[in-house]
Amino acid sequence: MKTTRRTHWAAGLVALAFTVAGCGGGGGGAKPSDVNPSGKIEPREISWLLSRPADGAVIKTMTKIADEYAKDHPGFKLKLITTPDRPSYIQKYETLAAANKLPELFDTDATPFARKLANQGRMMDATKLLQSLGMYDTYRKAALDYQRFDDGSLYMIPFEYQLEFFWYNKAHFKKAGIEVPKSLDDFPAMCTALRKAGVTPIALDGQDQWPLERYAAYQPFRTDGPSYVRDLKKNKAKFSDPAGQKAVNWLSALGKAGCFANGFSAVGYADAQNQFTSGKAAVYNIGTWELASLATTKLNPAVRGAIDFFTLPTTKGSATAANEFVSPSGIGMAVNAKTYDPLVRDFLKFALTKYPAAYAATGELSPTTNAKTAIPANATPLYERAVAAADEVGTELAMPWDTQLDPTTNTRLQRELVLLVQGDVSPSEFTSTMDATLGQNAPKYFQ
Amino acid sequence: MLPHRSKLSVAVFLLPPVLLYGAAVLLPIVQSLVLSFFSWDGITDMQFVGLSNYRHMLAGDSTFWTTFFNQLGYLAVCLTLQLGGGLAAASLLASLTRGREVLKVLYLLPAVISTLAIAFLFQRIYSMEPVGLLNGLLGAVGLDGLERPWLSDTDTALAAVSAPEGWRFVGLYTVILYAALLAVPREIEEAARLDGANQWQIFTRIRFPYIRPVWITTTIMATTYALRGFDIPYLLTNGGPGQASELITTYMYKTAFTSTDFGYASAMSVFIVIECLVAVSLILLVLRRKAV
Numbered sequence: 078m079k080t081t082r083r084t085h086w087a088a089g090l091v092a093l094a095f096t097v098a099g100c101g102g103g104g105g106g107a108k109p110s111d112v113n114p115s116g117k118i119e120p121r122e123i124s125w126l127l128s129r130p131a132d133g134a135v136i137k138t139m140t141k142i143a144d145e146y147a148k149d150h151p152g153f154k155l156k157l158i159t160t161p162d163r164p165s166y167i168q169k170y171e172t173l174a175a176a177n178k179l180p181e182l183f184d185t186d187a188t189p190f191a192r193k194l195a196n197q198g199r200m201m202d203a204t205k206l207l208q209s210l211g212m213y214d215t216y217r218k219a220a221l222d223y224q225r226f227d228d229g230s231l232y233m234i235p236f237e238y239q240l241e242f243f244w245y246n247k248a249h250f251k252k253a254g255i256e257v258p259k260s261l262d263d264f265p266a267m268c269t270a271l272r273k274a275g276v277t278p279i280a281l282d283g284q285d286q287w288p289l290e291r292y293a294a295y296q297p298f299r300t301d302g303p304s305y306v307r308d309l310k311k312n313k314a315k316f317s318d319p320a321g322q323k324a325v326n327w328l329s330a331l332g333k334a335g336c337f338a339n340g341f342s343a344v345g346y347a348d349a350q351n352q353f354t355s356g357k358a359a360v361y362n363i364g365t366w367e368l369a370s371l372a373t374t375k376l377n378p379a380v381r382g383a384i385d386f387f388t389l390p391t392t393k394g395s396a397t398a399a400n401e402f403v404s405p406s407g408i409g410m411a412v413n414a415k416t417y418d419p420l421v422r423d424f425l426k427f428a429l430t431k432y433p434a435a436y437a438a439t440g441e442l443s444p445t446t447n448a449k450t451a452i453p454a455n456a457t458p459l460y461e462r463a464v465a466a467a468d469e470v471g472t473e474l475a476m477p478w479d480t481q482l483d484p485t486t487n488t489r490l491q492r493e494l495v496l497l498v499q500g501d502v503s504p505s506e507f508t509s510t511m512d513a514t515l516g517q518n519a520p521k522y523f524q
Numbered sequence: 525m526l527p528h529r530s531k532l533s534v535a536v537f538l539l540p541p542v543l544l545y546g547a548a549v550l551l552p553i554v555q556s557l558v559l560s561f562f563s564w565d566g567i568t569d570m571q572f573v574g575l576s577n578y579r580h581m582l583a584g585d586s587t588f589w590t591t592f593f594n595q596l597g598y599l600a601v602c603l604t605l606q607l608g609g610g611l612a613a614a615s616l617l618a619s620l621t622r623g624r625e626v627l628k629v630l631y632l633l634p635a636v637i638s639t640l641a642i643a644f645l646f647q648r649i650y651s652m653e654p655v656g657l658l659n660g661l662l663g664a665v666g667l668d669g670l671e672r673p674w675l676s677d678t679d680t681a682l683a684a685v686s687a688p689e690g691w692r693f694v695g696l697y698t699v700i701l702y703a704a705l706l707a708v709p710r711e712i713e714e715a716a717r718l719d720g721a722n723q724w725q726i727f728t729r730i731r732f733p734y735i736r737p738v739w740i741t742t743t744i745m746a747t748t749y750a751l752r753g754f755d756i757p758y759l760l761t762n763g764g765p766g767q768a769s770e771l772i773t774t775y776m777y778k779t780a781f782t783s784t785d786f787g788y789a790s791a792m793s794v795f796i797v798i799e800c801l802v803a804v805s806l807i808l809l810v811l812r813r814k815a816v
Contacts, residue, residue, distance in 0.1 A: 168781040175566030175786075190784060193567055277653060283676075284762065340652035340673020342765045357654075485783040496766040501678050518783075 107417040109198050109232075112206045118419045120152035124180035126173065127159050128166035128408055134439040135236045142428045142435060153424070156180075174199075181416045184408045185233060186480040187226050189522040191411070200232040201412040207234065210426050212445075215433070217467075220406035220444035222474055227307060233409025234429070235444040236436070239364040240466055241291070241403040242386035244371055249276045249359035249383070257387045261295055261327065268336035271359045278335065280358035282349035283342035286491040287479045291362065291403065292331065293494055295389060296324040298475040302396040310482045312519035316511045325497065325504045332498035342495045356380045364405070365442060365463055369453065372460035381457060388466070389475070401471035406444050442467050482515075483522040489514045553797055559790035566784050577791035588792070590767045591775040595751065598686045598771055602750040605690025607743060610697030615727070617698065618705045628702070631695030643759035646688045650674035675761050681768040685757040689750070697742050704738035705731060740811045747803050751796065772796060 107114055129135050136157060143155035158180070160166040166184070173179045174194060185191045194200055203224070207213040217238055224233040245257065253274035258267050268278035282288045297305040297320040305321075308314035315321060331337070338344060338352065353361035354376060363371075370376075371384060389402035412421065433448035440453045442464060450464045479487055493510055496502040502510070560577050564570040581588050613631060617624055634642065649657045652673035659671040674684040708731050716726050732739070754773040757763065763770035763778070772792060780789035 164782070171566055171781060171784055190565075190567075193565070197567065286762070338653040340650075340676040343647060343650065343673065343675035343761065344653075345647070352653075483783075485779075485785070488778055488782050492764055492766050495676075495764055496678070499676065499678075499765060501766060 107201070107414050109195075109200060109202045109414050110205050111417075112201060112209045113422065114417065114419055116419045118150070118423050120147075120150040120420060122154040122156055123182070123416075123421060123424065124156040124158055125182040125184075125410070126170060126180050127157060127182075127184045127410070128161060128163055128170075129159060129184070129236075130161050131159050134436060134441045138432060138436045138439065139236075139428065142431050143424075145431070146424055146427050153420070155424070177415075179413050179415075181413050181421050183411055183413065185411050186408055187224055187233065188480055189483050191232065192226055194411075195226065195230065195232045199414055201414050201417050203231040203234050203409075203412070206412065206422075206425070207231075207429075210429060212429055215445040215447045217406075217444055217446055218472070219404050219470055219474060223404070223406040223476070224409040233411050235406030235409050236432070237366070237407040238442040238444045238467060239366050239405050239407060240388075240442075240463065240470065241362065241364040241405070242388055242463065242466075244353065244361045244363065244384060244386045246276075246353070246356065246359045246380065247383045247385050249274065249356075252276075253359075258390050261299060261390050261392050263390070264327070264336065265330040265334040267360075268331065268334035272335045277338045277352060277358040279337055279360045279362070280344075280349045280352035281337045281341045281362075282344060282346045283337070283495065284345045286495075287477065288349070288362065289341075289494050289498065290478050290487075290491055292328060293324050293490070294403075294475060294478045296327050296392070297321065298402075299389075299392040299395045299397055303473055303476060306476060306478055306481050309515070310486075310519060311523040312515050315515070316508045322504075322508070325507055328494065328497055329500075329504045329507075332500055337498065342499070354380060356383075364403075365467075366407075368456075368460055368463055369440065372457045372463060373453075374455045374457060376457075384457075384459060386459070386463065397473050397475070398471045400469050401473040401475065403475045403477060404467075404470050405477065483518050485518040485521075486511075486515050553794075556790040556793045556797075559787055560794050562787045564786045566786055570787075573787065577788045580788065581791050581795065587767060587770070587775065588772070591770045591772045594682055594767070594769065595753075595771045595773075597682050598689070598753055598757070599747065599750040601683055601686035602690045602693075602753065603743075603746055605687065606693050606697050606746045607739075609690070609694045610701050610742070613694065613698040614701035614705055615731075617702050628695075628699055631698045633695065634692045635696045637692075639755045640759065642688055642692060643756055646684075646756075646760060647675070650684055652676075676765055678765055678768040681761055681765060685760045685769045688760070689753055689756045692756075693746070693749070697746065700738060700742055701735065704735040708734045736811065740807065743807050743811065744804050747807060748800050751800050751803060772799075 125139075127136070136159065139155065140157065143153075146155075147153045160169055170179070170183060170185065171190065173183075174190075179199070185194075191200070204213065207216070216235070220235045220238045221231060224235055225231050249271060250256070253267075253270040253276070255267055255270045258264055271278040294306065297309075300323055301320040305314055305318075309316075309321070316325060338358070344352075349358075350361065350363070350367065350370065352358040354370065356377070356379060361371075374381065376384075388399060391397070391399050412425070433443040433445040437443040437448035437450045440451055440456070440460075442450055452461050452464070478490070482490065490511060493502065493507050497504065497507045561572060561574060562570040563573045563577070617627060620627070637645075650659075650673070652659055652671070655663070655671075658674065662668065662670050672680060674680045712730055713726055716730055721729065752773060753771060754777065757769050757771055758774050758777070761769045763774045773796065776789050776792040776796070779785050779792065
């Protein structure tokens with residue numbers, strides 16, 4: 078009797094294992110390169126799983142365009158499923174990918190996870206798709222490059238284009254008797270002077286972790302260019318290498334100089350921005366997606382006139398130019414190969430043709446070169462200058478490390494960076510921890 | 525009482541909840557157990573790895589043990605606040621003659637506030653720049669030396685994320701224990717007083733033994749909730765700074781949904797189940813043995 082029961086249990090477990098295993102994998106319905114499928118356009122509801130602000134310009138513009146398309150295609154509807162909080166979105170996206178239930182369109186960065194999906198043929202080839210729609214050449218090179226995997230392949234379509242600047246308060250700089258830093262190496266001295274002037278030197282959203290990780294990327298981008306992180310993520314470069322050490326020691330120096338607010342790791346996005354816009358902090362590193370909040374007449378008059386920006390400073394013997402810095406095109410949109418059909422293609426053709434002009438009319442930078450950004454009526458002159466800088470961007474991109482490293486190393490790095498800047502671990506402890514983590518995890522993702 | 529109760533009718537009524545429990549609780553546990561023997565990232569083929577996830581968890585992953593000891597610290601703070609605070613508040617309530625209902629409602633209030641609001645509230649309370657309530661109070665009474673960014677200091681982060689969770693449910697346990705205290709017969713206490721017993725003796729010899737069954741239940745509830753605690757630490761510090769406030773639960777979540785290592789995360793979830801079962805067994809063993 079006992080044996081029979083045990084056998085039943087074992088059989089049950091094995092059956093369950095196969096059931097669970099059945100959830101994984103799964104190929105697409107169309108070949109990733111089959112961008113022009115034959116057949117009739119049959120309107121239906123299609124969904125876009127996305128991670129963008131519900132009241133943001135991308136969603137508003139696409140909703141308007143989808144409504145227009147629906148007028149000529151009764152029965153068509155674009156259902157937007159948005160989860161702006163990125164960690165929550167990633168959980169949802171990965172769970173749906175595991176269950177092979179991703180919708181027609183979904184957002185993703187060029188992460189190692191997305192690479193696996195592409196390898197399985199689950200996303201349409203965006204290069205071929207955009208070329209077949211005659212739109213490939215209208216996109217900014219930098220906007221497409223940001224979405225590419227290391228081998229140059231493209232599976233995501235950008236919907237925005239951003240430039241990340243250091244916004245600063247001229248009045249605070251004057252009070253502290255300092256100029257805009259000419260080199261990244263001038264940052265610690267800048268912070269010391271601003272602290273002496275009674276100002277928080279840099280406002281930082283420590284809670285979301287990626288803003289501090291940006292600082293980790295800056296020194297290696299200047300000393301070695303974009304190759305450092307490309308090698309680092311594959312464990313071909315190390316944190317103990319000269320470029321890595323430059324970053325580690327610089328971050329430690331920033332912490333010692335009191336660059337960030339006391340308790341910065343618990344400061345959220347809105348609070349960090351508020352520290353800067355209320356005049357409590359002197360510098361704020363953020364992208365042009367915040368232009369409407371930073372270059373507007375609605376801003377506190379005492380701060381409004383004092384705000385200016387500078388781009389990522391270079392260093393002595395810098396491998397990259399002053400006009401090369403972080404210029405992301407945001408999270409990209411992938412097209413699910415399994416559900417790709419004439420309707421999806423037709424809608425994308427309609428939407429992507431109309432999108433640039435409609436999006437630029439909202440005051441945003443289009444990922445294409447064929448649309449001029451409309452400057453809002455309540456914008457300060459800074460707005461136009463920031464927009465104009467988009468046309469001056471160089472060819473090399475500073476990639477955000479959180480989209481490059483394997484997720485386990487990235488999580489550990491974000492944790493350890495806080496400790497390094499707070500002085501809880503020494504640069505050498507940080508280096509050995511991170512090199513060990515990288516060595517353990519990178520091979521699982523990049524073979 | 526049912527006039528013609530039979531085993532069959534009892535089974536018919538019990539079956540739906542048992543099936544529901546099996547589907548909602550037991551099946552996921554078994555699924556996790558199965559998955560813990562595999563390596564799986566959710567999209568590529570699963571690979572059977574035997575006990576290697578458990579070997580890595582118990583012998584190769586120092587972060588896991590850090591999170592385990594953090595979880596014990598979290599448990600200690602939660603139990604102290606919820607059971608210690610709850611019992612103290614319930615005893616005080618029982619001795620009051622007026623205003624009990626108002627106080628009960630006030631104590632219970634945090635239990636009905638959303639987790640997100642609590643996290644937001646405590647972020648403000650603990651803030652250093654700008655100065656939050658706690659640091660403001662410390663400064664006002666001349667204890668400037670104790671001012672610190674409570675959520676960013678590696679020495680205080682764990683206690684800082686545990687306290688809101690403890691505070692949140694103090695009212696719930698207060699009300700449960702207060703109801704138990706009300707059931708203690710007054711005449712026994714009166715008789716003890718006449719025999720010369722002081723308040724402490726009345727509490728330890730009469731009241732506490734009387735409420736012991738309720739105490740066991742509340743201890744089990746508070747312990748298992750604390751061992752599964754997730755939301756407030758995740759929202760307040762996301763486990764940081766470093767791993768100072770990382771719990772097994774938050775680490776498991778990140779392993780599953782950030783690192784997409786579902787097999788290893790399942791091994792951790794099995795550990796949590798075993799941990800809860802061991803904790804409940806210990807509580808029953810210790811408190812029941814004392815009762816004998």
